[in-house]
Amino acid sequence: MIGATIVHRTLARLCDYRGALIDRTYQINVGGNSxxxxxxxxxxxxxxxxxxxxxxxxxxxxxxxxxxxxxxxxxxxxxxxxxxxxxxxxxxxxxxxxxxxxxxxxxxxxxxxxxxxxxxxxxxxxxxxxxxxxxxxxxxxxxxxxxxxxxxxxxxxxxxSLHTGNAADNRTANLAPYLKELFARGVDSAGNIIIHNHPEIKIPVEFPLTDELLRVVGLWLADGSFDREGSANLEIACGNDEECVMCIERFVQPYHINYKIRGQAQVSVQLMSKTMAKIFKLCLGLGGNSYTKRVPGWVFGLSARQIALVLQGYLSGDGTVTGRQIRWTTASPGLAEDMRTLFLMVGINSGVLLEDYTSKNTTGSYKTALLYITHGIISSKDDFEAFADRVGFIQTDKTERALNVLAKLKRTGMHIIPKFELLRQWGIKSKSWDKLPTMRAHAVMRQLDKVTDDADRKKIFDICNGDTRxxxxxxxKKIPAKPQYVYDLSVPxxxxxxxxxxxxxxTDFLSMKELMRLESKKISKTKSVTSQLTQKIDPDNIYIGPSDFIPFLKNTKLAFIRIEGRMWADVPFSAEMRLEVDDKANSGGVVIDAIRAAKIGLDRKIGGALLSASAVLMKKPPVQYTDEVALRNLDEFINGKRER
Structure with a gap:
């Protein structure tokens, strides 16, 4: 048998036998789930x-x-x-x-x-x-x-898809905690914050999350910035797009805030209110530059309808229709991933890909230090349809182009599923069945009428049409080791x-909570290792960690072992190893040998503990021996030369 504690005690015994002094050692048995x-x-x-x-x-x-x-x-x-x-x-x-x-x-x-x-x-x-x-x-x-x-x-x-079931819109954001940062003098009787030197601006302390605001948030994530550090004005680079400018105008009008289109190219739309810029930055959490922008956490808590409005604003700024795809482009990989998650929250599946941009830095191309650019893509008919129905663009011409492409897309269910037994059983196959490990979902669905068993039919349907791809x-890619925390949840x-x-x-959290079991296993494993040493080791310098039962590992045990010590002339050494073993094979062999030893004891009418067998087979026997002595004693017991 080869178990974690057996390996550990053997290594300890080897070090001791070769005259090395062990200063510190540990063994941690883990499920590797982080x-x-x-x-x-x-x-x-x-x-x-x-x-x-x-x-x-x-x-x-x-x-x-x-x-x-x-x-x-x-x-x-x-x-x-x-x-x-x-x-x-x-x-x-x-x-x-x-x-x-x-x-x-x-x-x-x-x-x-x-x-x-x-x-x-x-x-x-x-x-x-x-x-x-x-x-x-x-x-x-x-x-x-x-x-x-x-x-x-x-x-x-x-x-x-990641539907939250949250159908109710979020109505307002409370600005009261930010009044000091907004340099507001208080709240007037109408519920508007009092802005120094700007009595004409009327911004409610319960700031409405209007449809136009959510579209503008999306536009800002695509093309927005603050024109300088500190209490800067908010700018969005959409001045050359009349429909996006009108969206901004509808947003600022109720608050009596002006805007202007500035710059030589007349592209930048600047909102003439430093207070509104602070609300966007401090209260709504919008920040970062083209390379670091992320979607603020509160956006993920909106209703699906409101999330679609943020996506509409963003796609109207960074997105377009190209070929038979809806595509958006950003220099922030994190923002692209956030957008993919938002699309999943409205039931739309999208891809994210990186384009190598080093080749773009040539004569005649836009000069940039970027190594790559990130694209988001929607291409399947189902997702295209959902985009047109639930999201769309602010711009009429982009919406019309999307609808024209949608009319040309014919196939649905193009996603791939791995082959499984029910397909073979019911004769659902493709021309490439013998060559490929997968089938197209639409090819499976076309043959679903072959299935006459209701339960099997439902199973195949769920795999093809569920929320899973x-x-x-x-x-x-391997990432070099460095000390860091890793994390996990328990979802029974x-x-x-x-x-x-x-x-x-x-992680199996319930077994992790069995502290008494953990402590008893720690004691038995520690004694099993220290029994092999002629030199005592300080208890603070030895740790033999207990094992967790983690269901997904089934009977696989993982152990990490380290020994630190000194050789001749106090020259330091260390040894590390990782062990992966099927624990049921170890346990099965031990149980069989224990039964055989017990049968010998019964045949000889011996009562009480069988010391020699226990010393070989158990981690915490009544008497601990070194492996050599324990094995010799067991052999003598089997051959009738030792009573027990």
Missing amino acids: VTGDQKILLEIGGKITQTPIGEFIDSMMMAHGEHRADGKEIVDLAQAGKMVRCFTIDDDFKTVMAEVYGLVRHLLDEELYEVKTSEGRKITVTKDHNVFKLNWDGKLEPVPVHELREEETYIAAPC FLKIKSI GSERFVCSDILVHN
């Missing part, structure tokens, strides 16, 4: 939807409610903290739903990470043993660790959640 802190996640916190870096959210919760576990991990039990948090997941019917988060997990890590990127441009950075999901032969979502993924071969699950892995029931628009597995 993502980096910069990964974005949509959460419902106290009834409000927001997008946040997972690390930023969990760090803030750890400060207020964190508990330290025996193996160094930190956790937050959300029930004990009195917090209701929900996240997106994909259920067994391939639908995206909101699920309650029970716990949060954080731990320090210093090892290589992996950036997994799909053909549609979605990407996530995770630990080597973190699981994403694929469609297995039984037609079910099956977790698969990152180290088993294959570029250009594996297809992983991701949502194609299966995206090919384009690249897997579904055991999975959506992070960075990809479905990933969660």
